[in-house]
Amino acid sequence: MLALLIERPTYVYELSQRFDDRFGELLPVATGTVYKAVDGLLKRGLVERMAVEGEEDRRQPKPHYRATADGARTLRQSLADDMRGDPFQAEMLQRLMSVSVQDARAMLDLVDRYERVCLEQLGMLPPVPVAVGETRTSFAALRGELVAEERRLTLEAQMKWVAYARRRIGAVNGGTGEM
Structure with a gap:
């Protein structure tokens, strides 16, 4: 609403x-x-x-x-917080941007929040898996490794999107993407 x-x-x-x-x-x-x-x-x-x-x-x-201005800030914060652990982060981000972002500053604020969520999730992942070619003792360990690596690669792609978004916002705004 x-x-x-x-x-x-x-x-x-x-x-x-x-x-x-x-x-x-x-x-x-x-x-x-x-x-x-x-x-x-x-x-x-x-x-x-x-x-x-x-x-x-x-x-x-x-x-x-x-x-109110506080309402707009609260919505952006709430939706960014809701993205934590949500496999549909990109869809949530798109919906958020389509209804509540009216200027470059607000858009950059959203991108910054999105970046923080991604960095937080990257920090919670287990250490980088063993090198390819090394053997594991169980399929359970391999399954966990594969799930973590899929999430890591997804988050790295999202971080690339953050950099891209800042460049595009800056270009449209006539600046560097920083406010």
């Missing part, structure tokens, strides 16, 4: 419709649940009511909401 409000401020019923259009097949949610979610976000200071011209003259006003 927060990501959709970052994308475009709106009133709750429209937010519910947008959520259903985008995610309804995977995660159906009743409109009442959306009202509760927005209320919770409001209480946490992640969204705020916004004034809409002419709204106060309506018999039944539709309060509109938008994300």
